[in-house]
Amino acid sequence: MSQTWSGGCQCGAIRYRFTRKPSGAHICHCRMCQKAFGAFYAPLVGGPAETFELTRGAVSIFRSSDQAERGFCASCGTPLTFAYTDGDWMSVSIGSLDDPAAFPPVDQHGVESRLSWANGLGQLPDRESTESEAPDTAAFIKSTNHQHPDHDTASWPE
Numbered sequence: 001m002s003q004t005w006s007g008g009c010q011c012g013a014i015r016y017r018f019t020r021k022p023s024g025a026h027i028c029h030c031r032m033c034q035k036a037f038g039a040f041y042a043p044l045v046g047g048p049a050e051t052f053e054l055t056r057g058a059v060s061i062f063r064s065s066d067q068a069e070r071g072f073c074a075s076c077g078t079p080l081t082f083a084y085t086d087g088d089w090m091s092v093s094i095g096s097l098d099d100p101a102a103f104p105p106v107d108q109h110g111v112e113s114r115l116s117w118a119n120g121l122g123q124l125p126d127r128e129s130t131e132s133e134a135p136d137t138a139a140f141i142k143s144t145n146h147q148h149p150d151h152d153t154a155s156w157p158e
Contacts, residue, residue, distance in 0.1 A: 004019055006097070007098050009057075009072075009075070011078075011156075012153065013074075015056035016053065016055060016080070017053060022047045024106070028044060032068070036079055037079050037093070040121075045091065045092060046091030048089060052092075057073070059073070067084055067085055069082075
């Protein structure tokens with residue numbers, strides 16, 4: 001079988017894959033992406049639409065403008081896709097990929113809406129996760145985790 005690049009939503013209701021390695025990883029600072037992701041920017045990567053396929057579930061669509069559609073999971077809310085309605089390119093949220101580290105952004109789009117302090121985020125002090133700060137809380141979260149694993153499963157929940 002040929003190599004694929006897969007991903008999906010947090011709850012596992014939706015899974016997808018690319019049959020060709022996605023490219024053009026970037027972050028978008030436009031206000032629509034900020035709102036769609038509930039974040040400072042949207043990290044995206046994509047490929048030709050014919051190389052993208054859903055392997056489980058159906059993406060819910062919000063048409064954020066007359067030219068763009070944003071896909072998300074209706075069950076858990078994970079932002080998943082972005083596509084122009086008349087285009088042949090499908091972008092996905094980098095964080096929804098099973099291996100997001102493989103897709104470092106190479107440029108930034110929509111910089112006219114970039115928050116004035118966004119470029120300084122890398123200079124903030126680092127803090128360990130709750131595992132070292134609150135081990136009991138971290139252990140409880142881990143034992144009650146409902147998040148889909150970062151790989152395809154035959155069914156979910158297992």
